[in-house]
Amino acid sequence: MSTAAAATIDHHHDPSTSTGIPNKKLLMWAFLASDCMFFGALISTHLIYRLHPPAGGLEPKQVFAPELTSFSTFILLMSSLMMALAVTAIQKGNVKSCRWSLLTTIFFGMIFLGCQVFEFTEFVEAKNMTISNSLLGSTFFTLTGTHGCHVAIGVLWLSLMYVRSFKPAVGNPWAKSWLSHNLLHAGTLVAALLLSLKVVISLVFTLKEAPTFGEGFSYFLSHEFVFIALALIAYGGLVWFARPRGAVQFDETNAIDVESMGLYWHFVDIVWIVIFTAVYLLEYI
Amino acid sequence: MDALAKPALLTKEEKAAAKPRLLAHPTAKTGLMSWLTTVDHKRIGFLYGFFALCFFLVGGFEALLIRTQLMVPNNNVLTAQQYNTMFTMHGTTMIFLAIMPMSAAFFNFIMPLQIGARDVAFPRLNAFSLWTFVAGAIILNIGWFLPTATHGAPDGGWFGYAPLTSRNFIPKHSIDYWVMGLQLLGVASIAASLNFIVTIINLRAPGMTMMRLPVFTWMTLVTSFLIVLSFPAITIALVELMMDRQFGTNFFEVSNGGMPILWQHLFWVFGHPEVYILILPAMGVISEILPTFSRKPLFGYPIVVFSGACIGFLGFGVWSHHMFTTGMGTVATAAFAMATMAIAVPTGVKIFNWIGTIWGGHIQLRTPMMFALGFVWMFMIGGLSGVMHSAAPADAQQQDSYFVIAHFHYVLIGGSLFALLAGIHYWFPLMFGRKVSEFWGKLSFWVIFVGFNVTFFPMHFLGLNGMPRRTFTYDSNMGWNTANFVSTMGAYVLGIGVFIYFAVMVYTYLKGERVGGDVWDGRTLEWSLPNPVPEYNYRVIPTVHARDAWWYEKHHQEEIKKEQSEHAKAEEAHGGIHMPFQSIWPLVTSLGVLIGAIGISALDSNPAPGIHIKLATTLIGGAVMFLGVYFWSLEGNEGYHIHLDENGNVVEGEHDHH
Numbered sequence: 011m012s013t014a015a016a017a018t019i020d021h022h023h024d025p026s027t028s029t030g031i032p033n034k035k036l037l038m039w040a041f042l043a044s045d046c047m048f049f050g051a052l053i054s055t056h057l058i059y060r061l062h063p064p065a066g067g068l069e070p071k072q073v074f075a076p077e078l079t080s081f082s083t084f085i086l087l088m089s090s091l092m093m094a095l096a097v098t099a100i101q102k103g104n105v106k107s108c109r110w111s112l113l114t115t116i117f118f119g120m121i122f123l124g125c126q127v128f129e130f131t132e133f134v135e136a137k138n139m140t141i142s143n144s145l146l147g148s149t150f151f152t153l154t155g156t157h158g159c160h161v162a163i164g165v166l167w168l169s170l171m172y173v174r175s176f177k178p179a180v181g182n183p184w185a186k187s188w189l190s191h192n193l194l195h196a197g198t199l200v201a202a203l204l205l206s207l208k209v210v211i212s213l214v215f216t217l218k219e220a221p222t223f224g225e226g227f228s229y230f231l232s233h234e235f236v237f238i239a240l241a242l243i244a245y246g247g248l249v250w251f252a253r254p255r256g257a258v259q260f261d262e263t264n265a266i267d268v269e270s271m272g273l274y275w276h277f278v279d280i281v282w283i284v285i286f287t288a289v290y291l292l293e294y295i
Numbered sequence: 296m297d298a299l300a301k302p303a304l305l306t307k308e309e310k311a312a313a314k315p316r317l318l319a320h321p322t323a324k325t326g327l328m329s330w331l332t333t334v335d336h337k338r339i340g341f342l343y344g345f346f347a348l349c350f351f352l353v354g355g356f357e358a359l360l361i362r363t364q365l366m367v368p369n370n371n372v373l374t375a376q377q378y379n380t381m382f383t384m385h386g387t388t389m390i391f392l393a394i395m396p397m398s399a400a401f402f403n404f405i406m407p408l409q410i411g412a413r414d415v416a417f418p419r420l421n422a423f424s425l426w427t428f429v430a431g432a433i434i435l436n437i438g439w440f441l442p443t444a445t446h447g448a449p450d451g452g453w454f455g456y457a458p459l460t461s462r463n464f465i466p467k468h469s470i471d472y473w474v475m476g477l478q479l480l481g482v483a484s485i486a487a488s489l490n491f492i493v494t495i496i497n498l499r500a501p502g503m504t505m506m507r508l509p510v511f512t513w514m515t516l517v518t519s520f521l522i523v524l525s526f527p528a529i530t531i532a533l534v535e536l537m538m539d540r541q542f543g544t545n546f547f548e549v550s551n552g553g554m555p556i557l558w559q560h561l562f563w564v565f566g567h568p569e570v571y572i573l574i575l576p577a578m579g580v581i582s583e584i585l586p587t588f589s590r591k592p593l594f595g596y597p598i599v600v601f602s603g604a605c606i607g608f609l610g611f612g613v614w615s616h617h618m619f620t621t622g623m624g625t626v627a628t629a630a631f632a633m634a635t636m637a638i639a640v641p642t643g644v645k646i647f648n649w650i651g652t653i654w655g656g657h658i659q660l661r662t663p664m665m666f667a668l669g670f671v672w673m674f675m676i677g678g679l680s681g682v683m684h685s686a687a688p689a690d691a692q693q694q695d696s697y698f699v700i701a702h703f704h705y706v707l708i709g710g711s712l713f714a715l716l717a718g719i720h721y722w723f724p725l726m727f728g729r730k731v732s733e734f735w736g737k738l739s740f741w742v743i744f745v746g747f748n749v750t751f752f753p754m755h756f757l758g759l760n761g762m763p764r765r766t767f768t769y770d771s772n773m774g775w776n777t778a779n780f781v782s783t784m785g786a787y788v789l790g791i792g793v794f795i796y797f798a799v800m801v802y803t804y805l806k807g808e809r810v811g812g813d814v815w816d817g818r819t820l821e822w823s824l825p826n827p828v829p830e831y832n833y834r835v836i837p838t839v840h841a842r843d844a845w846w847y848e849k850h851h852q853e854e855i856k857k858e859q860s861e862h863a864k865a866e867e868a869h870g871g872i873h874m875p876f877q878s879i880w881p882l883v884t885s886l887g888v889l890i891g892a893i894g895i896s897a898l899d900s901n902p903a904p905g906i907h908i909k910l911a912t913t914l915i916g917g918a919v920m921f922l923g924v925y926f927w928s929l930e931g932n933e934g935y936h937i938h939l940d941e942n943g944n945v946v947e948g949e950h951d952h953h
Contacts, residue, residue, distance in 0.1 A: 027497040033416045036493045040523060044485055047527035051561060055535065055546070064552025142543035145552040152538055152546075170925065189315040192929065 019262045021101050021269070038270045042277045045160075049281050052156060053288055056149040060292075068146045070293045073137045075129070082125035083286050086161075089118030090279045097272045101265045105175060105258065108268065112172045115275065119165040120203055126158050127211055150289065157285055160278045167271055169199045175264075179257040195251045202244035209237050318930050320876040332877040334418035335830055339425050340404030341726065343396045344719075346429060348797070350392035353436075355793055357385040362750070362786035365779050368771035376443075378767035379450040380469075384436075386453030387473065390573065391480050392432050394707065397715045398576035399428075399484075402491055402515045405722060408821035408828070409509045411500025411837045411844075416493040418875045419927060424487035426885030427479055434892050435476030438469050446897070449473035452765065454566060455536070457547035457558040462540050471540060471896035474533050479892055481526045481533075488519035495519075500820075502839035506600070509819045510593060513600050514579030517607040518572050525568035525611070532561035541895070556621060563614035571610040574674075574706060575603060577714030578645060581667050584721050585649050587815050588664035589656030592843055595648045602641035602648075609638040619687045620694045628687045635685035642678055646671060661815070662736030666717030669744055673709025677702055680755070695765075698758025704751045716743070716796065723800075724814040728826045729807035735799040742792030749785025753778040818843035825943065831872045834943045835863045863941075871936040878930060884923030891916025 024032040060070075096111035130151070133139045141151040173196045178184040184191070213230050220226025231238070323329040333339060361381050364373045373381060407415055415421050438448035447469040451460040460470045495508070495516045508516075535546040536558070545551035547558055586593045593599060615623060615631040623631075649671050658664070680702040684690045693699055724730045757778045762769065769775055813822040820837060823845045838858055841847035848855045866872070894912030899905040938946050 028499040028503075029497055031497065033493050033497050036497060037417065037489055040489045040492050044489070044523045044527055047524055048531060051528050051531035051564075055531070055557065055561075058554075058557065059552070062552075062554065067552060141538075142545065145545045148538070148544035148546055148553075152535070152544065156534075170928070174928075189317065189929070196925075 019265070021262075021265055032266050034266050034270045035273070038273045042273065045277065045281075049157070049284070052153045053285065056153050056289060059145050059149050064145050068139055068144045070146060070150075073133055073139050073146070074290055074293065075132070076290055076294065078125060078129060079286065079290055082122045082129075083282065085118050085125070086122045086279050086282055089115045089122070090276050092118060093272045093275045097265065097269050100260075100268045101262060103262045105260055109172060109175055109252075112168055112175075116165055116168045116172070116203070119161055119168065120207060123158060123161055123165065124207055124210055126154065126161075127207065128214060130155075131211075131215070153285065153289065157278070157282060160281070164271075164275050164278055165203070166200070167274070169203065170196055171268060171271060173199060175258065175260040176251065176255070177259045178255065179259045182256045182258075184255050191251070195248075198244050198247040198251065202241060202248055205237055205241035205244055209234055209241055212237075318926065320930075320933075321879055322877065329877070331882050332422075332879050334414070334422050334875050334877055334881075336403045336407050336415050336418070336421060337726075337828060337830075339421050340400045340402075342425055343403055343428070344400030346432065347393050347396035347400060350388050350432065351397070352793075352797070354385050354388035354393050355790065357381050357388065359786060359790050361385060362783040364767060365769075366783035367780065368769055368773075368776055370768055373767060375767045376450065379452075379765075380448045382765055383449050383452050383473070387435065387449065387477075389707070390453065390569070391477065392435070394573050394711050394715065395480075395484065396428060398518070398573070398711075399424075399487060401511070401576065401580065401715075401718055401722070402487070402518075404726065405821055406491065406512050406515045407494060407498070408824065408832060409512045409819050410495060410498060410503055411820050411833060411839065412494065412498040413832045413836070413872065414875060415490050416498055417490050419878050419881050419932075420486055420490050422878070423881035423884055424483045424490065426882050427483035427486065427888055430885050430889035430892065431476050431479030431483060433889060434472055434479060434896060436472075437893075437897065438472045441468075441897075446472075449476075454562050455558075456555070456562075457536055457539070458549060458553070458555055460536060461547055468897060471537075474537050474540070475892040475896040478530065478533050478537075479888060481530050482888070484522050485526050488522040491515055491519040492523065500833075500837050500839055503844070504839075506597065507839055507842045507844070508600075510582035510596070510599055510603070511576075511579035511819075514575045514582075514603055517603050518575045521568045521572050521575070521607055521610065525565045525572070527565075528561050529565035532558055532565070535561075537895070541900075556618075559618050559621065560614070563617045564611075566617065567614040568607075568610045570703075570706070571606055573711045575606065577670065577711040578603060580714045580718040580721070581649065581670050583819065584663050584667040584717055585652045585671075586843075587721075587817055588659045588661055588667070589653045590659070591652055591656045592818070593648070594651030594654070596842060599645055599648050602644045605641040606638060609634060609641070613638055616685060616687075616690070619690045632685050632687045636682065639678065639682050639685070646675055646678075661720075662731060662733060662740060663717045663721040663815075665737055665740045666713050666720065669740065670710060670713040670717065673705055673713060673747070677705025677707075677709055680705065693758060695763055696758035697754040697762045697764060700764050701751050701754035701758060704754075708747055708751070719800070721815070722821075723803065724810045725812075725821055725824070725826065725828065727804055727807075728809060729803050730810045730814060731799055731803045731807060735795070739792055739796040739799060742795055743789060744792075746785050746787070746789030746792045750782050750789050751785070753782045753785075757782070813845075818846040820844045823848060829943060831874060831937065831939075834872075834939050835859045835866060838862065867938065871938040873934050873936055875932065875934045876930075878927065880923050880927035880930060882923075884920050884927065887916050887918070887920025887923050889916070890919055 023030040027033060029036075092111045092114040096108050096115060099105075099108035099111055133147075133150075139147045139150070141147050173192055176195065177192065178188050212234050216230040216233075217223065217226040220229060321328060321332040323332065330338065330342070360373060361378070364370050364378060364381075403415070403421065407413070436448065438446050441447070445467050447467055449455075449469045449472055451465060451470050451473065455470065455473060458464065460473075495512060499508070535544070538544040539546050539548060539553075545553045547553045547555055549555065582593055582599055613631060613635045615627060616635045619628055619631075653668075680698070684693060684699070684702065720731055720736055757775055760774060760778075762773070762775050769779075810826075812824060812826045815822070820839075823837065824832065837844065837848070840851070891913050894909055894914075894916055898909040898912060900909055940946050
C-alpha cells in the first residue's frame with residue numbers, strides 16, 4: 011500500500027468527512043482550544059499573584075536568568091521549524107527526510123528540557139526559590155513545570171512516531187517481528203534521551219563548580235563513566251535499528267498523524283512564547 | 296442485553312490474524328469481554344446510562360438521609376460530620392455521576408443515530424471516556440469504605456472552597472478523593488466532548504446541513520463546547536489545590552500571600568457553564584419530545600438553536616453572580632448582574648418557542664409528554680427565582696440560604712431530571728424494543744411531580760425566613776419547623792415516585808410490551824431504524840432532504856426507496872460497511888489512570904516507607920496508562936467490512952487494512 015494510490019492524496023481535503031477536514035485534525039484543534047484554557051488559567055494565576063505580591067516575597071528579577079531562557083526559547087522556535095519540515099517531508103512521501111526532521115525536533119526539544127532542568131536546579135539551589143517557600147515559586151514552578159510536561163509528552167510522541175516510521179510493510183520479511191523491534195527500538199530511544207539528559211546536565215554542573223576546565227572534565231569522565239558508556243551503547247543501538255530493512259509502512263497516508271502531532275508541537279511552542287513574555291519579559295519593562 | 300448483541304461474520308483469514316498475539320483484536324460479541332472491549336456507541340451509551348442510574352439512586356439515598364436529619368429540630372440521625380459528607384456527596388454525585396453521565400448516555404446512543412452516522416468519529420476514545428468516568432466515580436466514592444478518621448468520603452461541599460479544603464483544615468484524604476475524582480471525571484468529559492464535536496461536525500449524513508440537525512444534536516454540540524472550554528478552569532483549580540495539599544505550595548495559603556478568592560473565580564468560571572452543561576441537553580430532549588407529541592414541527596427552529604448557542608456563550612460571562620457577597624466592587628457586581636439578566640432572554644425565548652410548538656397542536660398526553668410539560672412549567676419557576684438572584688441586592692439576602700437550594704433544585708430536578716426522565720421514556724422503545732405501560736408511567740410522573748413540589752416549594756419560604764444551607768440542625772424556636780417537616784414528607788413521596796419509576800423500568804426491560812421501530816410516529820432519523828438497532832446502525836447511509844428527515848422519508852417513500860437502492864449499490868461497490876474493531880486498550884489505559892489516581896489520593900507520604908509506596912503506585916499507574924496508549928496506537932484504527940443483503944442480514948465479512 012506504500013506504492014501506488016498515494017500520489018493522489020490531497021492533504022487539505024478529506025472527502026470522507028462532511029467538512030473535508032480530517033477527523034484527527036479537527037480533534038486536535040478542539041483539544042488545543044481546551045488546552046488554551048488550561049494554560050490561560052495557569053498564566054492568569056501567576057499574573058494575578060504578580061499583581062498582588064505578598065510583602066517580603068521574592069523579587070523575580072533577582073531570580074531569573076533571561077539570557078539562558080532567551081536561548082532555550084530560540085531553540086524551541088527552531089524546533090517548530092524542523093517540525094514543519096517533517097510534516098512537509100512526509101506529505102511528499104519523503105520518509106528519510108521526515109525522520110531526520112523528527113530527530114532534529116526531538117534534539118531541540120531535549121535541549122529546551124535540559125535548559126529547564128538546569129534553570130530549576132539553579133533557582134532552587136543558588137537562588138533559594140522552591141515550590142513551597144514562596145508564592146512566586148509556587149506559581150512559577152507549577153506553570154513552567156506544566157509547560158515542561160507538555161514538551162516532554164511532545165518529545166515522547168515524536169520519538170514514538172520516529173520509531174513507528176520503521177514499521178515494515180506487509181510482505182517485508184521483517185513484518186513478522188515488527189512488534190518486538192518496535193518496542194525495543196522505542197525503549198532504546200527513550201533510554202538514549204534520558205541518559206543524554208543525565209550526562210549533559212551532570213557535565214554542565216561539574217564544569218560550573220570545578221576550578222579549571224580540565225579538572226572538571228576528568229572528574230566528569232571518571233564519575234559518569236557508566237552513564238556515558240550506557241548512552242553510547244544506546245546510540246549504537248539506535249544506529250543499528252535504523253539500518254535499511256526494506257519497504258516500510260509509512261508514507262503519505264500517515265501525513266495526517268505527523269501533522270496532528272505538529273499542531274500540538276507548534277501549540278506548545280506558542281504557549282511558551284506567551285509564558286516567556288508574560289512571566290519573564292514583563293518583569294523587565 | 297441481547298438487543299444489541301449481533302454476531303458478525305469473520306472470515307478465516309481474519310480469525311487466523313497475521314499479527315502479534317498481543318495486538319489480536321477481541322471479537323467477543325456476547326459476554327463480559329464483549330462489554331469490556333466494546334467500541335459501539337450504543338453499548339457505551341447504555342453503560343453510561345446504567346452507571347448514571349446506579350449513582351442517581353445513591354445520590355437520592357443521600358438526599359433522603361439529609362431530609363430525615365432536618366425533619367424535626369435538634370435531630371441527631373446524622374452527626375454534623377456525617378451531614379457534611381452527605382451534602383457534599385449528594386451534590387457531587389448528582390451533578391457529576393448522575394445528570395452528566397445520563398446526558399452522556401443520550402449523546403452516545405442518540406446523537407450518531409440522529410445525524411445518520413454509523414458510530415462516533417473515534418470509537419476507542421469513546422470507550423476510554425466511559426472507563427475513565429467509571430474510574431473517577433470509584434475514586435470519588437472509595438472513601439466510604441475506608442476509615443473515617445483518616446480517609447472518609449469527601450466532606451468539603453461540592454464547590455470545595457479553598458482554603459477550607461486545604462490540609463490545615465481537612466488533613467485527611469477525603470478531599471484528595473474529591474480532587475482526583477473530579478480530575479478524572481474532567482478528563483473523561485473532555486475526551487468524550489472532543490469526540491462528539493468531531494462527530495457532529497464531520498460525520499453528518501449527506502444533506503444533513505447544520506441547520507437541519509435535530510435540536511438534541513445541536514444541544515449536544517453546544518454542551519460539548521461548554522465542557523471542552525470550561526472544564527480546564529476547574530482542572531487547574533484542582534491542580535493548584537492538589538499541589539497545595541501534596542507539595543506544600545501556596546496557591547491558597549493565606550499566610551504566604553495566597554488568595555482564597557482565586558479558588559472561587561476559577562471554580563465558578565467552570566461552575567457556571569457547568570449548570571448549562573446540565574440543562575442544555577435537557578432542553579434538547581424537550582425540543583424533540585414536544586413536537587413529536589404535538590404532531591407539529593418545532594416552532595421557530597433557528598431561534599431555538601440560536602438561543603441555545605447564545606446561552607452557551609453568555610454562560611461564560613456570568614460566573615461572578617455566585618460571588619456577589621465577596622465584595623468584588625460596584626462595577627464588577629453591576630456588570631455580572633446585567634449579564635445574568637441578559638441570559639434570561641434566550642432562555643425565555645426557548646420557553647415561548649416550546650409553547651408555540653404545542654399551541655394549536657394535536658396533543659397526545661403520553662408519559663414522555665407529561666414529563667416534558669412538567670419540565671417547561673417547573674423549569675420556568677426555577678428560572679424565575681434565578682432572575683431574582685441576578686439582582687445583586689436581593690442575592691445578598693438569598694446567598695447561602697434555602698432559597699438558593701429551592702432555586703437550583705427547581706432547575707436541576709424540575710429542569711434537567713424531568714427532561715432526562717422524559718427522554719428515558721421517549722427512547723426506551725428504541726433502545727430495548729419495549730414500551731413502558733402508560734398507567735404506571737403516568738402514575739410515577741404524578742407521584743414525582745407532587746413529591747418534588749412539596750419538597751422544594753417550602754424551601755423558598757425557609758430561605759427567606761433565614762434558614763442557612765449546610766447546617767446540620769436547627770433550634771425549634773426559629774419558625775422553620777413546619778416547612779421542614781412538610782419538605783421531608785415531600786422528599787419521601789419523591790423517593791417513592793422515583794422508586795415506582797425505576798421499578799417500572801426494570802419490569803418493562805424484562806417483561807414489558809414489545810413494540811416495533813417507530814413507536815411514536817417520530818420525525819428524526821433514529822426512528823427510521825429497525826428494532827433492535829443493528830450494530831452498524833444504517834444499512835444504507837440516509838440522504839437527508841428536510842429538517843424532519845424521517846418525517847420526509849415517510850411521506851416520500853417511493854422516491855426514498857429508489858434512492859436507497861442506488862446508494863446501497865454504490866456503498867457495496869466501495870467495499871461494504873466499515874466497522875471498527877473492538878479493543879481492550881482503552882480499558883487498560885483507564886485502569887492505569889485509576890491506579891495512578893489511587894497512588895496520589897489514597898496513600899500517605901509519611902510515615903516511612905509511605906512516600907516510596909505512594910510514588911511506586913503512582914508510577915506503576917502511569918506506566919500502565921502509557922502502555923495502554925502505546926498499544927492502542929500500535930494496534931491502529933483498522934476495521935472490517937460487512938456486506939448485507941436487502942433485508943439487512945449479514946452475508947459476508949472481510950478484513951481490511953488501513
